[in-house]
Amino acid sequence: MKKFCLYIVLIVFILPLSFVSCKKKIESDPVKIPASINTLEVAFDSTQISTFFQKYPKLKTYQNDVENLYRKHNFHYIWFDKDGLNEFSGILYNKVNNLSSEGIETEIPYKTKFDTIYYNPGKNKKASVDTELLSSSLYFFYSNKVYEGIDKQKTIDLEWFLPRKKQTYVHFLDSLLINPSLINKEEKGVLKQYYLLRDVLQKYQKIEKKGNWSTIELDPAIKSFKPGDSATTIAQIRKYLFLTDAISSDSKSIVYDSDLEAGILNFKKSSGSPVNNIILPQHIKYMNVPITERIKTIMVNMERCRWISNDITKSKELIVVNIPAYELTFFRDGKPEVKSKVVVGKTVNKTVIFSAPMKYIVFRPYWNIPTSILKKEILPGIEKNPNYLAQHNMEWNKNSVRQKPGPTNSLGLVKFLFPNSNDIYLHDTPSKSLFNRDSRAFSHGCIRVARPRDLATAIMKNDPKWDAEKINAKMDSGDEYWYTLKEKIPVYIGYFTVWVDTEGLVHFYDDVYKRDEKLAALLFENREDLKTAE
Template identity: 55%
Template sequence: MKKAKGYGFLMVIAVLGISLTSWFCDKKKDTAMVAKKKTETFVVSFDSSLVSTFYAKYPNLIVYKNQVVSLYEKNDFDFIWYDKKGRKETADVIYNKINNLYQEGVQAKLPYKETLDLLIQKNTSRPDVDTELFLSNYYFFYVNKTLQGIDSTKMKEVEWYLPRKKQSYVGYLDSLLVDPKLIDNNEQHIAQYYKLKTVLQKYREIEQKGGWDSIKVPTEFTKIKPGDSSEVVAKIRTRLFLTGDIAEDSGRQLYGYALQQAVLKYKKRNGFTLDKVILPKHINEMNVPVSERIKTLIVNMERCRWISTDIAKAKEFIVVNIPSYRLNYFKDGKVALTSNVVVGTTMNKTVVFSGMMSYIVFSPYWNVTPNIIKTEILPAMKKDKNYLANHNMEWNNGNVRQKPGPRNSLGLVKFLFPNTNNIYLHDTPSKSLFSSEKRAFSHGCIRVEKPKELAELILQGDPYWTPEKIDKAMHKNKEVWCTLKDKIPVYIGYFTAFVDDEGNINFYKDIYEKDQQLAAMLVEE
């Protein structure tokens, strides 16, 4: 009897064991099936034909089709913005950037934005082809507008011949997918871009608060001198307070010391002669609406997008900014020399381009261009048969040249960076022009106020070219060529807004009227 009971107990244990084993196996199987089911809900890739279907539905995005197709061909048409966990962080970063394009000074309208908004709100985890392709198109929209700028084919329209920076934005996305924070890297552009961006935010805040009122003056108004008192003075004080030129708006009508210093600061920022007298032209400049200043900032941020960050990496380089009539020579990352310059007239514009300075020519000839011979020299010779002799000129193989000497139009030295525009830097005997506020007087070449100092700095490392030998060569009345051991990049640019090292925004006259054309193109984009 005991034996039977023991046997029965063993049978129960055995049956129970089998049941438990079966239960655990079924449970494991169910878990595996659920896991498999979850895996199967994520489709790795999509049908490539759906790309054409997408652009048929959303034709306004077709401008990005080549870039998008290139992106997906590289990735075998796998989903880029999704993984098994759902939509990737980078997708949300791009979406956020698209929603804040104004911070980058981008004015172009985003096509089908409301459609994407609905898709983003609706779908957060499971991949959707339309959402996927929208994100890819908007990624290229974002990088093209904020990093690249307007299409390079339009550069001739805005007369910009500086080399554009080049980057693969297909490859750039690989980096963003690994680390989305790279999108906020402040090394995508030259430093000036980020300085202008900060000022843009400040001026938009001023605009949101109502901007500034136009300063009205009596019809008989001529000028305001230190010590004068009037309602106009109080209005000027308020105006300069808004842009930070004066720390306090006391409301005083007296043109005293504090306001005089603010006026000097304002004049320096706007390219005026530094004196304390306030003229109608100064008030007219103060009356430029904040909306126009914002437009100017946006236009110049766009120009910054076109410039490679590699420029600042050069050991030495020269930058000429046409609207500010200023040359800066950079050496070892610092400004070694700043000089006023004279640039081309509106009829003979100085070209925006770059070259490599290869030669310095002391006591140079001036080889007169065929156009100047035709339009100026020949008509003058008809009126005065001694015109060439009186101007120290001579015929040379069918052309006219001016002999070396203090009366030479190129002065005592010229700096050559060979180019098809026949533009170079040079000295001038007309020194008085450098004191003018507007300095667009040349035939296109750039006259330098400090040519001797520039030559000495460039040749500083050459033991042969001492300051004494440079001076002697400049006054030799015989042309002397110096070939530079290391060529120096020269960049001739056009910026009507520029933030200086102290963080002050400088506005310059748009002497060649380029801003309005570019502003219109940015809106159309």
């Protein structure tokens, strides 16, 4: 009995000691930090993080990220080394102070505090919890503004339904601490277009700073300029073309010479005008858009780029529609294979900004009349004209109406389906003349394609059972025929009012749905000249 009691006593005393020992071992096992990160082998009290954000409430939005960061690093200082604040902290501070070059105009929280720290780095030799956590918060502030942009709910409120990229910036910081120069590279999966626009922005900002973007004056009596003409206006146009890189030098000549002609052809190519050497008042009106407006447009579209992951460009096949450009591009292996003009929705029937995978191509399709069109257009037409359906090649289909296949069908001879709740798809059209218009917002929301045969041929290119001849045969005769794609193709319908193409030309497009102003109102907090009423 005595032995049994002794055994119990031993268990009571030894077992808790073993748990304490295990707990100490668990707590003392540090999270592995990459060996090449030169940090202090010193930890701070984790409860100080909560205290810090009470002291700096404007940074509280980054508290979860900061906590995750230090949990990963076992609450070690990461912004200090044996010499004080590390190299990357200074680089980050300079980046934050130059956010305008990244297309961002916003208030930097506690800027005076940051200035005090980084203007006097020599006074920060000793590790400080406040300075440490301020630096981490500054990093997440920068990452949020430059890489992520405004939050998802706000983009949904702006009717932007393309999927937002999902990124974490906790692990990326390790790479930056090892190699600070990475912050200057095209990192973190931001759409490459962002960096192209950033270069244009910085060029336009320099022009704005010099103040040499002036209004081109035009005599109302002059209807056009052609090679050989001379006028003061010609010299002003030449200056504009030089500033925008359409020509390489400015001779200041008032004569419309061959150099100016080459510049005009470049200008028209980028502005979407018919490419010829005639200068019309509408071209000068385009040139006279204030540089402040151009800068605002670039910044707004850089923000849109932040929302899209560069991963989409890794798709083997991809279809992109840019609504303001009225253009569709089919990419294969990252290269444009088909480009086509498109017609998009009217302002009262806006084409939705979203993405979905294409699954089917339908040759000689029926057009099932949407309920809204049936009520507003078809039924009133039938009431006025009993032969309305026959005259429009339509028929009753149960309780609805559909248009029969054929060249007069409103969907044309082929449609491309990517099933979605918006009931939007790509299709041919018998109304070919609309593609000759500069502004092409005429549809009920779907997207009409100028080159549907070429698009179908390109999509079906790798199917040995199909060729251009068979595709043409299916489009030009027979009944409705459904083709199922062997591999789904992502379709992205986006909205960019400025774009830099593969040749480096900058294209500005009309804001057809007036979406830029709403986004600009969210972005520009400090620059009154960039704020505009909705």
